[in-house]
Amino acid sequence: MRIAVLLRDRCQPKKCAHECIKYCPRVRMGEETIVVGEKGRPIISETLCAGCGICVHKCPFEAIKIINLPEELETDKVHQYGKNGFRLYRLPTPRAGEVIGILGPNGIGKTTTISILAGLEIPNLGEYDSKPSWDKVLSKFSGTELYNYLEKLSKGQIKTSLKPQYVDKLPKVHKGKVQDLLEKSGQPDKIKELITDLELEKTLERNIDELSGGELQRVAIAAAIAKDADIYFFDEPSSYLDIYQRLKVAKIIQKLSEGTGKMVIVIEHDLAVLDFLASTVHLMYGSEGAYGVVVQPRPVRNAINTYLSGFMKEENIRFRDWQITFESHPPREEWESEELISFDALEKKFEKFHLRTAPGIVHKGETVGVVGPNGIGKTTFVKMLAGVLEPTKGKVHAKVKVSYKPQYIKPEFEGTVKELFYTKLGERFEHPFFKSEIERPLGIKTLYEKDVNTLSGGELQRVSISLALSSEADMYLIDEPSAYLDSNQRMEAAKTVRRVMEKRGRSALIVDHDMYFIDLVSDSIMVFHGEPAVFGVGEGPFDMREGMNKFLKEVGITFRRDTDTNRPRINKLGSVKDREQKESGEYYYTGS
Known part of the structure; x- marks a missing residue:
């Protein structure tokens, strides 16, 4: 079976000579294999x-x-968006009392899958020219495990609740105070419990448009769970949350399914959180914007290991050319290259927040991971190194040129992505290093003709990372680069950052909450702790072993290593393995 897909957001018929028609051998033979249609496409x-x-x-x-x-x-075709449009094959099956995960790249139909199962869209089974009908859908799925669910959904007998992917768009949809939004969402007792569990007390009297990304995420999760529903959908619930909050949210979602027998489906790209949260996972493979296939469910450990390998043995499908690997032992303890920048014990005092950091050194070619809770001063520290903020006490030694990618990114440029790169980079945009080391691995080329204002969260993130890494600087400060990237893109971004730093002899500070990403990108670790929004303490950089042990001791969790892949897996609190590792002081690395 052959499919032909036109990516409408890339097609620019006014800027081309219809090369697709001009060079088609069948068209040259007189056949109408490709013809001009709507709007010249x-x-x-x-x-x-x-x-x-x-x-x-x-x-x-x-x-x-x-x-x-x-x-x-x-x-197995479930839905198709018009002729030469994206098509989705198969659907996952919700199960009562179980958290089902969906794992796969961006742009292959995960959100479409959720929309269908939530009853927001009736699948057309590929018959895009006619109005979709539940009768046809039920006839197709007759005799399958999914039939009973779809039948109840078609009759309005299933109540659904959806936590959307892009929580930063909430202020455009909901106005007013947080408390008003939550009170509209569900039962008072349930809301009161969620406010406590998700630590939302300080946000209740604030307007929604005043909230940070992490606060918006927790409010959206609370609003979704507060609804009385039969099935709950969570689209990327960990974005903008720190590791403490991610685990807390994971436990709340687990409790939702285990305690009440509700159905739960989660799309998640943080593999450590997905491993901790879900019992069963549907992998998805496909081609961005062209097609997506939902495969049969696997136990969560097997699913993630298969995903890391890049090859599905049972289906005989290779969906990635390289395997993602982890080391069970830490990298070398001493950094031997020349010093790039050093800083004294720094202090920064605001009206309601006080940050203190210990003295430290960053070396040339070194990538430092920065970990800690939200609201603890990590971004403030990064801004002091960048010269954006002046320390109240202490000095940053050595004047270095800094490239800074902020935590929250907005499409503020009027024009296309290509015009943005030309404006920011000039001649560097055509340099072979940019083309081979940044543009290609981060998949930027296909975005060039898009207007910046139309980019999705993941596309905007990739553009922002590319611009930051392409700038001429001594140090690169990159704040939460994994947000809105799928798992493949996160691993590729981590490899790209390391490669650029090593080849150019530059240094980077990477603030992130995805432990797999931090593991892959970092040579050393800075650890922040304290009381969020009150005071923060920063220490390091430490070598990876010492840094991870300090950080995870604060969090109170340990990671064991998977026997097949060496990937870190969160231990169940109080388990034998958890107690043993805490007693030995090895919270993350279990090798020698």
Whole structure:
């Protein structure tokens, strides 16, 4: 089976010469394999297409994908967005009393899957020219495990609750105070319990548009759980949350399914959190914007290990060319390169917050991971090093040029992504180093013709990371780069940061809460602790072993190592392994 997909957000018919039509061999033979359709965009006949791929390579905007798929998938088609549009194959099956995870790259239909299961969209089974019908859907799924669920959904007998992906858009939808929003969401007793569990007391009298990303996320989660529903959907619930909050939210979601027998489906890219949270996971594979396939459920450990390997043995599908690996022992303890910057014991006093940091040194080529709770002063420290904020006490030694990617990014440029890069980088935009080491691994080229204001959260994040790494600087301060990136993109971003620092002899400070990302990107660790929004204390940089032990001792959790992949897995609190590692003082690295 061959599918032809036109990526409409990339197609620019006014800026091209219709190379796809001009060079198509079948068109040259007189067949109407590709014709001009609506708004000058090409329409490709999948029946007539020979699959030569010439149109794919000739399109200057990489807007066409011709993909060969197994014939058996044709009968599994669930939804298609128009001719030459994205198509989704298969659906996950919700189960009472169980947290089901969905894991896969961005742009392959995870959110579409949730929309269908939440009853927000009726699947058209690929018949995009006719109005979708529940009768046809039920006929197709008759005799399957999913039939009973879909039948009840079609009759309005299933109540659903959805926590959306992009919580930073909430202020545009809801106005007023947090307390008013929560009171509209559910029962008073339930809301009161959630306010305590999610530590929302200080946000209740504030307007929604005054909240930080982490506060918005917790409010959105509370509002979703407060609803009386049969099934709960959480689309990326860990974004903007620190490791403390991620584990707390994971436990609350687990309690929701275990204590009440409710159905729960979670899309999550933080693999450590997904491993801790879900019991069963559906992997998804596909091609961004072209198609997505939901595979049969696997136990969570097996699913994540398969995902890291890049190969699904049972399906004989390779969805990544490289395997993601972890070390059970820490990297070298001493950093031997030349010193780049040093800083005294620093203090910064605000009206309601006080930050103190111990003296430290960052070396050339070193990537320092910065960990700790939200609201503890990590970004304030980064801004002091960048010269954006002046310390109240202490000095930062050595004047270094700094490139800074902030925590919260907004599309404030009027124009396309390509115009943004030309404006910011000038001649560096055409440099071979940028093309090979930043543009290609971060997948920026396909975004060039898009308007900056139309970028998704993940696309905007990749653009921001690319701009920060491409700037001429001695030190790169990158705040929460993993937000809105899928697991593949997070690993690729971590590799890119390390490679750029090592090849250019520069240094980086990376603030993030994804433990896998921090593990892959860091040479050393800075640890922040204290009381959020009151005072913070920063220490380090430490070598990875000492830093991880200090940080996780504060959090109160330990990680064991998976026997097959060496990836870190969170131990159950109070388990034999948890107690043993705490007694030995090894909270993260278990190798010698």
